[in-house]
Amino acid sequence: MSVVGCGYLGVTHAAGMAELGHRVIGVDVDAAKIATLAGGRSPFFEPGLDELIARHLANGRLRFTTSYEEAATADVHFICVGTPQLGDGTAADMRYLDAVVETLAPYLVKECLVVGKSTVPAGTAARITSMLRVLAPAGESISVAWNPEFLCEGKAVSDTLHPDRLVLGVPDEQAEKVLREVYAPIIDAGVPVVVADLPTAEVIKTAANSFTATKISFINAIAEFCEASGADVTVVSDALGYDARIGRQFLNSGLGFGGGCLPKDIRAFQARAHELGVGQSLAFLAEVDAVNLRCRERVVEYLRKQCGGAFTGRRIAVLGAAFKGGTDDVRDSPALYVANLISQQEGEVAVYDPQAIENARRAFPNLVYERGVLEAANGADAVAVLTDWPEFGTVDPDVLGEVVRSRNIVDARHALDPARWLRAGWNYIAPGRPALQPALVGTV
Structure with a gap:
């Protein structure tokens, strides 16, 4: 398989797939990043990742390249590039994902499965399918699936190899069969599998991030009230956490959330809702x-x-x-x-x-x-x-x-x-x- 995009998600996914026994080639246009990876080191800090990279470079399961042509012979292609917030708006910037598809497509001359892992607006998989039909020589023989990631930085290796669920957004039974083969060791270990259509898989990821962000902002709003009323938010959080309907995770008040996912994802979710004519359905995310x-x-x-x-x-x-x-x-x-x-x-x-x-x-x-x-x-x-x-x-x-x-x-x-x-x-x-x-x- 190939993994296109060697950022936080891509490198971890590539090393994780090698750990599962697959032969993996990681692809990125950044030559300096590829050189670092080929030398056995991650270009960013993530506990346990350097050891994984070095082990599978040594046994031949993992390699890295800047060549899309070299990667095109894979049976499965995972797209793991970023979808940041547009500089002049709140929507997701799809240029990097589109560039991957446009660059990879001319080299796809055989039947294969293209799998998106990036967080994207609902409808992206259908659009990518149409692009590949036009741009790839294999055209109709290429299937597109969406398999969103749910990694937390700081424990991404564990989240890759021992996820709390796998979401397989697939167009047909054959694509599902291939993804079940890819993740066979994880599935055999008893990890729940959610099989969905493409737009549902896309929404699952943005909904998950939006709920997490909402929970964090909720407890921080309660913290503001606690200061005005004399209450202690840490005790409130602990008490709420015992409620099985709520749970303790992400109820830590303080400085709030940041990073490359939650802030831009809740904004992109709102932007897509407005595009679909249902902006009021996610209006609460503006307050989050x-x-x-x-x-x-x-x-x-x-x-x-x-x-x-x-x-x-x-x-x-x-x-x-x-x-x-x-x-x-x-x-x-x-x-x-x-x-x-x-x-x-x-x-x-x-x-x-x-x-x-x-x-x-x-x-x-x-x-x-x-x-x-x-x-x-x-x-x-x-x-x-x-x-x-x-x-x-x-x-x-x-x-x-x-x-x-x-x-x-x-x-x-x-x-x-x-x-x-x-x-x-x-x-x-x-x-x-x-x-x-x-x-x-x-x-x-």
């Missing part, structure tokens, strides 16, 4: 988006209050640059959004992240980057925990207190033990926990 962005502004306001009302002449230590722990991905990172906003308001921002420093530096060269927590906090007027890396939860408040200028901290990810930090003399703020910062009740 608004609540999420408001979380970032609220954290900036917490820090501004700790700095006496202005950032001018103040140093802020930002712990975290990746959009979440376990990855070096800084796409739409809430942490960097906050850091950059403080910088724009004349604050000096010092950032530390265990994995994402180089990516952050490329995205925001105006910020200061340090090599450790203590270095970032040296002389700081306030410290902000903005990414949920485990190491931040183990920081000693007494040790950190020796290097800062003022013992102010905003725990935007609820990563710290509040009692321990309060005992050490810190002015501790966490979203939705007003009892720990009574001066903020009703003010933010």
